[in-house]
Amino acid sequence: MLILPAIDLADGAVVRLVQGDFRKKTVYSEDPVAVAKELEGAGAPMLHVVDLDGARMGAPQNVEVLLRIVRAVQIPVQFGGGIRSVHLAKMVLALGVQRVVLGSVLTRAETTVRHFFATLGDRCVAGVDAREGKVAVHGWQDTTELEAVDFCKRLEEFGCPRIIFTDISRDGMLSGPNLEALESLCQSVSVPVFASGGTSGPEDLRNLVPLSKVGLEGVIVGRALYESGDSLAGAYRRLAGHGSDE
DSSP: OEEEEEEEEETTEEEEEETTEEEEEEEEESOHHHHHHHHHHTTOSOEEEEEHHHHHHTSOSOHHHHHHHHHHOSSOEEEESSOOSHHHHHHHHHTTOSEEEEOGGGGSOHHHHHHHHHHHGGGEEEEEEEETTEEEETTTTEEEEEEHHHHHHHHHHHTOOOEEEEETTTTTTTSOOOHHHHHHHHHHOSSOEEEESOOOSHHHHHHHGGGGGGTEEEEEEOHHHHTSSSOHHHHHHHHHTTSSOO
């Protein structure tokens, strides 16, 4: 099971929000590149970089910071936040990003969504964010009437290669992942799934490991790293050591 550290960007800094609320923002570092290099040194297989400003504004806002991160590390970078056109996705990939995360755009017409998946292939991933089981969009500011699991099944039919599932109620709360929702999703689709939101420590990762047998490819961790009381590298190594069933 892959453990991907999250680097959430706002105004050029590394931050964390509580349940996506910009009024509940904590700044962890003014140097995202240093954070990225430390996580790479700790053994992270990939960085999950999110442009929170971009998700809210509808277009990436921290591109210069993203470029500096990509140039500073050797491991792949996965990036999301405001990518709502194929043109923008290709521009971001051209910077050296390995994969782009698509979010709000996936609620558009079927032909548009199919075009994204057909054009980008395995270089994209669907970011599906849910609040009380319903899909949320536009940086979590709006909740739709779409049932999250049904939505993911439809995305798979459209050609989606991979899904990141975030339970907004758990994000930034350190209350543990929504195991029931994740199991339901993994059993409903055949594409790889990443869990996001709620992971607080090794016990949560051990609880997730059994789901790797039914399609959970990995987990994205954020606040658990930055508020562990340990160094960032030390916190990552401690969590990664519990992310397997060996």
